[in-house]
Structure formats: structure tokens, C-alpha cells
Amino acid sequence: xxxxxxxxxxxxxxxxxxxxxxxxxxxxxxxxxxxxxxxxxxxxxxxxxxxxxxxxxxxxxxxxxxxxxxxxxxxxxxxxxxxxxxxxxxxxxxxxxxxxxxxxxxxxxxxxxxxxxxxxxxxxxxxxxxxxxxxxxxxxxxxxxxxxxxxxxxxxxxxxxxxxxxxxxxxxxxxxxxxxxxxxxxxxxxxxxxxxxxxxxxxxxxxxxxxxxxxxxxxxxxxxxxxxxxxxxxxxxxxxxxxxxxxxxxxxxxxxxxxxxxxxxxxxxxxxxxxxxxxxxx
Amino acid sequence: xxxxxxxxxxxxxxxxxxxxxxxxxxxxxxxxxxxxxxxxxxxxxxxxxxxxxxxxxxxxxxxxxxxxxxxxxxxxxxxxxxxxxxxxxxxxxxxxxxxxxxxxxxxxxxxxxxxxxxxxxxxxxxxxxxxxxxxxxxxxxxxxxxxxxxxxxxxxxxxxxxxxxxxxxxxxxxxxxxxxxxxxxxxxxxxxxxxxxxxxxxxxxxxxxxxxxxxx
Numbered sequence: 402x403x404x405x406x407x408x409x410x411x412x413x414x415x416x417x418x419x420x421x422x423x424x425x426x427x428x429x430x431x432x433x434x435x436x437x438x439x440x441x442x443x444x445x446x447x448x449x450x451x452x453x454x455x456x457x458x459x460x461x462x463x464x465x466x467x468x469x470x471x472x473x474x475x476x477x478x479x480x481x482x483x484x485x486x487x488x489x490x491x492x493x494x495x496x497x498x499x500x501x502x503x504x505x506x507x508x509x510x511x512x513x514x515x516x517x518x519x520x521x522x523x524x525x526x527x528x529x530x531x532x533x534x535x536x537x538x539x540x541x542x543x544x545x546x547x548x549x550x551x552x553x554x555x556x557x558x559x560x561x562x563x564x565x566x567x568x569x570x571x572x573x574x575x576x577x578x579x580x581x582x583x584x585x586x587x588x589x590x591x592x593x594x595x596x597x598x599x600x601x602x603x604x605x606x607x608x609x610x611x612x613x614x615x616x617x618x619x620x621x622x623x624x625x626x627x628x629x630x631x632x633x634x635x636x637x638x639x640x641x642x643x644x645x646x647x648x649x650x651x652x653x654x655x656x657x658x659x660x661x662x663x664x665x666x667x668x669x670x671x672x673x674x675x676x677x678x679x680x681x682x683x
Numbered sequence: 684x685x686x687x688x689x690x691x692x693x694x695x696x697x698x699x700x701x702x703x704x705x706x707x708x709x710x711x712x713x714x715x716x717x718x719x720x721x722x723x724x725x726x727x728x729x730x731x732x733x734x735x736x737x738x739x740x741x742x743x744x745x746x747x748x749x750x751x752x753x754x755x756x757x758x759x760x761x762x763x764x765x766x767x768x769x770x771x772x773x774x775x776x777x778x779x780x781x782x783x784x785x786x787x788x789x790x791x792x793x794x795x796x797x798x799x800x801x802x803x804x805x806x807x808x809x810x811x812x813x814x815x816x817x818x819x820x821x822x823x824x825x826x827x828x829x830x831x832x833x834x835x836x837x838x839x840x841x842x843x844x845x846x847x848x849x850x851x852x853x854x855x856x857x858x859x860x861x862x863x864x865x866x867x868x869x870x871x872x873x874x875x876x877x878x879x880x881x882x883x884x885x886x887x888x889x890x891x892x893x894x895x896x897x898x899x
Contacts, residue, residue: 471884606877618811647899
């Protein structure tokens with residue numbers, strides 16, 4: 402078999418095995434590849450950094466499900482760590498029914514690290530169906546949209562929620578979104594545009610490229626794009642001395658970088674094979 | 684060994700179940716098989732069951748059942764009846780009733796969505812593509828905004844099909860193609876990162892939580 406044909410007909414199982422090797426080895430031999438922190442990630446960090454603990458809470462929306470956990474869950478935990486370390490109160494909610502447990506899991510994981518008390522330092526509103534109706538309702542009245550929190554406790558009985566009526570009392574909101582409903586389809590048109598809410602976003606890498614126009618226009622204050630965005634935020638939080646917790650996204654960036662190199666190599670090999678085969682046919 | 688010690692705790696048994704189901708899903712790389720099908724069907728079934736439970740406890744009970752039967756708010760019968768009308772689609776003679784809630788949702792949805800989308804995706808985006816005093820503040824922002832403005836105009840020209848693309852029109856359109864290709868390239872690169880991230884998430888689970896051979 403000629404070289405061109407051989408390159409064009411590599412058994413897919415060899416490709417899978419090669420990729421597995423490329424992504425597993427860096428877990429045992431770390432390379433320390435992270436690269437520079439991107440400007441959109443720094444902007445999200447700065448926005449949380451500027452929040453005054455004596456003012457309104459940080460609102461975060463868990464708009465993803467377990468399928469996007471590797472990208473968005475590290476963002477959720479590291480932003481929570483950042484907020485709790487600065488004594489900024491947090492209101493967590495979700496617009497994806499299958500993400501309800503993830504929000505609860507993150508709070509149960511991070512809040513004890515900073516001795517935060519439920520109802521005083523953070524509240525979990527949980528999930529409601531209706532997407533646009535939910536966020537538009539929150540713009541009018543959060544207690545009317547969520548009369549109770551995720552655990553069935555009336556909102557008015559939670560000390561932290563006293564005086565929080567709508568988005569006017571929320572200085573910054575972040576949507577961690579894996580698609581629709583999420584930052585691009587819901588929070589920007591219905592919350593940022595309509596109520597002028599200062600908004601940041603954490604996106605899966607698939608939709609990160611679509612978010613850049615909203616950064617340019619100023620509709621998004623900042624953005625964390627995919628696992629790299631999560632790694633950047635973990636790094637910033639640890640560099641600032643807010644956390645000493647494990648950094649899963651940072652750890653995975655070595656494998657991520659090696660996988661990209663491997664894919665570039667495979668694309669080149671495939672194209673070389675294609676060109677050689679075509680020349681031979683001609 | 685860590686992996687066998689897990690079997691002595693309740694959480695560890697769940698990690699074992701998660702690890703085995705992950706391997707079942709990965710087995711699809713070598714072809715469709717009963718283990719993959721089992722994991723796939725289990726995932727779908729569990730997701731639906733979980734969603735029904737959350738819908739009941741987070742929505743039906745606090746927003747409909749408790750206020751309707753506990754506080755006597757009979758006004759809630761109206762949305763409840765509208766919701767029930769959706770099930771009329773399963774009864775041939777009464778299937779017309781499904782149009783009532785659908786009409787309501789479409790009307791409300793359009794009324795809410797059209798101005799919001801127009802404002803967020805068209806007006807604000809046009810503003811973002813034009814020169815403003817803020818954009819003219821530094822030399823680098825001026826350069827980037829010229830690049831963006833050229834990109835917006837040439838890309839829009841590429842999608843202008845009412846006139847044959849030749850001469851200057853074709854040149855501008857070709858510049859638009861370059862911008863579109865750069866956009867596709869960025870999307871492809873990000874998509875690769877997304878897919879690799881999902882693999883890495885599973886590998887971290889297998890290597891750390893299950894086998895215990897790596898730490899963060």
C-alpha cells in the first residue's frame with residue numbers, strides 16, 4: 402500500500418488509542434501548560450472582585466446539565482469560592498431541570514470551606530419552568546417568581562433575601578450556560594437588554610465563539626469560554642489567595658493542549674494522504 | 684487498593700456504577716453492543732424520571748397544588764385547564780382544544796420575544812459594530828473596530844443575493860468569505876475543545892475517583 406493510501410485509511414481504533422494515550426499521559430506527567438489569562442475571563446474576575454459585600458448579592462444561574470459538567474462545573478465552584486472568600490452573598494438558581502442537583506452539589510461542596518450559612522450568606526432558589534417567563538418575572542419581583550426557595554422555605558423568611566425585590570438589587574449576574582436556555586438566548590435579550598442588568602457568562606466551548614459579538618457590544622461584561630475559561634478562573638482565584646482547593650480544569654489543560662496538537666497532526670496527515678492519493682490518480 | 688476499598692462504602696458503590704456505565708458508553712467506539720444500549724436506555728429513563736420528580740416538587744406542588752387546594756386560589760384553574768388542553772392531542776375528537784394553549788403560548792412568546800431579540804441581537808449589535816467615542820479612545824481599539832466594521836460590511840455583502848456578484852462587488856464578497864472562514868475556524872477550534880473537555884471530565888472521574896491513580 403502506498404503512503405497516501407495508508408494515511409487515508411488509518412483504522413479509526415488506532416486513532417482512538419492514539420488520542421487516549423495523548424490525553425492520559427499528561428495526567429501522570431504534568432506539563433504546566435495554561436497560557437495567558439484571556440481578557441474576557443479577567444473581566445468576569447474583575448466584576449466579581451468589584452462587588453461590595455454590603456450591597457446586593459451575586460446572582461448565578463446554573464443553565465447546564467451533567468453533560469457539560471467538565472466545562473461549567475469548575476466555573477461554578479471557582480466563582481462561588483471567589484464570592485464566598487470576599488463575603489459576597491450569592492443567590493443561585495437554574496433554568497435547566499437536569500442541572501438542579503449540580504447547583505446544590507456545588508453549594509454543599511464550597512460553602513463549608515468558608516463557613517457560610519444558608520439563608521444568611523447564600524440562597525438556592527432552584528428551578529422553575531418557563532424560561533423567559535421566569536427571568537422576566539424576576540425583573541418584576543423575585544419573591545413573586547420564587548415564593549419559596551429550592552427547599553420549600555418562604556423567601557421572606559430568609560434573612561439574606563430581605564430587601565431584594567428584583568434585578569435592581571442585583572449588581573452582577575452570571576449565567577453558566579450550555580445552550581438554550583442560556584446566556585445568549587435568554588439572559589442577554591430578556592435580562593441585560595430589558596433591565597440593563599450587568600451580566601457575565603460562562604459558556605461551553607461550542608457556543609463561546611458566538612458570544613464574542615456580545616462582548617464587543619458591551620452586552621456581556623466578561624466571559625469564560627469552555628474548559629480554558631474555567632482553568633483561567635481557577636488560576637485567578639488561587640493566585641489572588643482566595644482558595645487552595647483542587648483545580649480540575651487547570652489539571653486538564655495539559656491533556657487539552659496535547660489533544661489539540663494531536664488533532665492538528667491527524668488533520669495534516671489526513672490532508673497529506675488525500676493530496677498524495679489524488680496526485681497518483683491523476 | 685483504592686478501587687476495591689470503594690466497594691465497602693455506599694458512595695464508593697455509586698462510583699463503581701458510574702465507572703462501569705462510563706466504560707459501557709465508551710465501548711461504542713468499537714461498535715454498537717448490548718452494554719452500550721443498556722447504558723443509553725438507562726440514561727434516558729433516569730433523565731425522564733428525574734425530570735418528572737423535579738417538575739412535581741419544584742413546580743406542580745408549590746405553584747399549583749398547594750395554592751389551589753391549600754389556599755383556595757381558584758384562579759389557578761385557568762392555567763391548569765390550559766395545560767390539560769395539551770393532552771387533548773391524544774383524543775381525536777377533542778384534538779382541536781390543543782390550539783387554545785398553543786395559541787396563547789405563541790402569542791405571548793412572540794410578543795415578548797420579538798422586541799427583546801430585536802433590541803439585543805440587532806440594535807445593540809449594530810451599535811457595537813459602529814464607531815463610538817469609547818471605541819476611539821486608543822489606537823488599538825480603533826484598529827480592531829475598523830477590522831470589525833470591514834468584516835460586518837463584507838460579510839453582509841456576501842449574503843446579498845439580489846445582484847450578481849462580479850467586479851468590485853465580488854472582491855468585497857470574497858473578503859467577506861475570509862471573515863466567514865475565520866469565524867468557522869474559531870467555532871471548529873472551540874468545538875474540538877468542548878468535545879475533548881467532555882472526554883477529559885470522564886477520564887478524571889475514572890482515573891481519580893474510581894482508580895485513585897491521580898490526584899488534583
